[in-house]
Amino acid sequence: MADDHAQSHPHVNYFGVFLALCVCTALSVIFDVVHVTPSLLVFLVLAVACAKAMFVMTYFMHLKFEGNWKFVILFPTAVLSVGLMVALAPDMAMHYYTNEAPQLRYEAEKAAESHGDHGDSHEAADSHGGGHDAHGH
Amino acid sequence: MSHAPAKPAVHMGLPLPNSKLGMWLFLGTEIMFFTAFIGTYIVLYFGSPGWPTGYNETHINVLAGGVNTFVLLASSYFVVVAHEAMVNKNFKRAWNFLAATLVLAVLFLGIKAVEYKGKFDHRILPGQIPETELDAVRLLGKDVQWIVDSQLNRLVPGAEPLHVKATKVTETMSTADESTKQQLQAWEGLNGAFNQLRSDISANRLTLDDAHHRLEEMQADPKFGPLVSHVQIAHVLPYGNLFASTYFLMTGFHAIHVVVGMILFIAVLKEGPKLDERSTDWVENSGLYWHFVDLVWIFLFPMIYIIPGNI
Numbered sequence: 001m002a003d004d005h006a007q008s009h010p011h012v013n014y015f016g017v018f019l020a021l022c023v024c025t026a027l028s029v030i031f032d033v034v035h036v037t038p039s040l041l042v043f044l045v046l047a048v049a050c051a052k053a054m055f056v057m058t059y060f061m062h063l064k065f066e067g068n069w070k071f072v073i074l075f076p077t078a079v080l081s082v083g084l085m086v087a088l089a090p091d092m093a094m095h096y097y098t099n100e101a102p103q104l105r106y107e108a109e110k111a112a113e114s115h116g117d118h119g120d121s122h123e124a125a126d127s128h129g130g131g132h133d134a135h136g137h
Numbered sequence: 138m139s140h141a142p143a144k145p146a147v148h149m150g151l152p153l154p155n156s157k158l159g160m161w162l163f164l165g166t167e168i169m170f171f172t173a174f175i176g177t178y179i180v181l182y183f184g185s186p187g188w189p190t191g192y193n194e195t196h197i198n199v200l201a202g203g204v205n206t207f208v209l210l211a212s213s214y215f216v217v218v219a220h221e222a223m224v225n226k227n228f229k230r231a232w233n234f235l236a237a238t239l240v241l242a243v244l245f246l247g248i249k250a251v252e253y254k255g256k257f258d259h260r261i262l263p264g265q266i267p268e269t270e271l272d273a274v275r276l277l278g279k280d281v282q283w284i285v286d287s288q289l290n291r292l293v294p295g296a297e298p299l300h301v302k303a304t305k306v307t308e309t310m311s312t313a314d315e316s317t318k319q320q321l322q323a324w325e326g327l328n329g330a331f332n333q334l335r336s337d338i339s340a341n342r343l344t345l346d347d348a349h350h351r352l353e354e355m356q357a358d359p360k361f362g363p364l365v366s367h368v369q370i371a372h373v374l375p376y377g378n379l380f381a382s383t384y385f386l387m388t389g390f391h392a393i394h395v396v397v398g399m400i401l402f403i404a405v406l407k408e409g410p411k412l413d414e415r416s417t418d419w420v421e422n423s424g425l426y427w428h429f430v431d432l433v434w435i436f437l438f439p440m441i442y443i444i445p446g447n448i
Contacts, residue, residue, distance in 0.1 A: 014221070018214035022207060028439060029203045038447035045439040052210075052435045060217045060428045069151045070161075077165040081172035085179060092180035099184075103375035106269040107187045 017059045024052045160422040164429050171433050174390065175440065178383040182445065185376040190446030194374055195384075196255045202442035205248050206434060212241035213431040216402075216424045223420045228412040231420065235402050238427070242399045249392055256381070263385065266377035270345040273373050277348050278331075278338045280368050281355075285331050288324050288364060292317065303328070327361035345370070387437055394430045401426065 031044045058064045151158055182188050189195050219234035256262065267273035286299055293302040293309055310321045334351060337343045343351065348370055356362045374380075401423040405416050 014214060014217050018210065021210045021214075025203060025206045025210065025438075028206075028443060029199065032199055032443045042444050042448045045443050049435050049439050053432055056213060056428050056432055056435065060213055060431075061425055067152055069153070069158075073161050073165050074168075077168045081169055081176070084169070084172055085176040088176055088180045089183075092184035095184075102269045102271075103185070103187060106373070107375055 012059050014059065017055055021052055021055055024048045024055075154418055156418050156422055157425070160425050164425065167429060171387075171390070174383070174387045175436065178387060178440070181379055181383060185379060187375045188445070189374050189377050189380050194372070194377070195380060195445075196252075196259055196261060197442055197445075198252060198255070199442045201248055201252050202438050205245050206438045208241050208245045208248070209431045209434050212238045212245070213428050215241065216420075216427050220417075220420050220424045223414070223417045226414060228414075229410075232406065232409070232412050235406055235420070239399055239402045239406065242395055242402070246392060246395055249388065256384075260371060261377065261381050263378050263382040265371075266374050266381060267371050268373065268375050268377060270373055271341075273345055273370055274338055274343050274348045277352060277368070277370050278335055281327075281331050281334060281365060284364055284368070285324070285328055288320075288327070292321055292324055323361040323364060326358065327355075327364055330355050330358070330361070345373075384441065387441065391430070391433055391437060394433070398423065398427045398430055 028045050028048050031041055031048075036044070063070050192198075215234045215238040219231045219238065222228070222231035222234060260266070265276075267276050289299055289302050289306075293305055295302065297305075306321055306325060310318050313321060334343075334355075337347075337351075352365070352368060352370060355365050356368070401419075405412065405419055405423065408416060
């Protein structure tokens with residue numbers, strides 16, 4: 001069995017792959033620190049994550065050297081995984097109706113208050129809960 | 138001789154060991170398992186305007202996540218080197234790299250534990266976060282009630298229900314020493330203040346500002362103030378509970394996978410100097426599992442630590 005292994009796994013420069021993965025991780029953190037537009041940041045960090053995943057699967061998990069059975073196992077699960085998100089998305093995030101939730105009423109009241117009070121209270125809200133105003137999805 | 142089984146002309150099945158096929162099939166189910174969590178997190182994030190993202194709200198530390206990513210990547214590298222050493226029959230080297238992988242797994246969990254502690258300390262826990270001002274006021278009532286009840290249980294020991302113990306406070310006071318008597322008097326004062334607080338909360342008479350004032354008054358009381366000195370009114374965090382649930386679900390199940398991986402490595406490491414080629418398949422399959430654990434973290438890191446707040 002060990003001889004089979006030796007034949008089926010050609011030598012790979014694993015340390016080089018590891019260095020590439022480290023560079024990718026550093027890039028993700030750098031993208032977060034430097035100022036790029038939010039949507040570009042999301043695109044870049046997800047692209048880096050996909051690149052890292054490909055490095056790990058191709059070389060560390062030896063998929064580059066495996067037979068076509070890898071597609072038989074991985075393709076259906078990939079389809080089902082993406083299908084799950086696609087199936088959930090319309091009701092949760094793309095609906096036409098307005099949700100009725102206490103959190104939303106609270107947010108609306110807070111927004112109305114800060115508009116009424118103008119500058120001072122708005123600044124105070126910003127300094128406390130930075131994230132709320134940062135994203136407006 | 139005629140009974141010797143004929144060698145099959147065609148090799149049936151896939152050209153890989155059954156254990157490896159089993160591991161890959163298992164990893165296929167694992168992909169869907171984690172996608173369910175990550176998918177749920179994504180759609181809930183987009184479906185919840187005002188989802189908490191700031192550091193003050195979530196205590197998500199990008200540096201800790203980045204260091205943990207590096208730790209897992211290094212451990213993945215170590216385990217693949219260990220497998221290569223097993224294939225080359227260099228079992229000592231394989232053992233050393235597997236041991237280093239185990240150490241990195243412990244380091245990962247240690248950093249994760251520090252992150253979890255930060256969340257526990259700030260009460261960022263599912264079901265514990267007020268999402269409106271009314272929730273925050275009600276949570277204050279529950280916190281004070283917990284102190285009242287635990288103090289009563291401490292001062293009046295026994296198995297009776299709390300409402301029975303409350304009727305025994307005066308009786309206990311008559312026979313108690315001076316120190317216990319003072320503590321019972323403090324409890325009575327606190328209980329009175331709590332009853333007033335509870336009735337005001339039930340009648341919706343307390344705004345968040347009123348609750349702050351009421352708590353300050355209670356903390357300033359010379360008799361029972363020290364009992365509630367550590368009580369704080371939690372910050373209102375819309376969708377904080379959903380955030381906490383999804384965060385702990387994803388990272389918690391990932392951490393459980395790390396622990397399982399550690400068990401797989403320990404099962405080989407315990408062989409010590411007797412480690413030989415019989416464990417090569419085990420190391421390869423454990424390695425595949427470990428790389429998958431790494432893969433999950435590769436996606437969790439940007440999705441939890443970097444992207445929120447930017448889309």
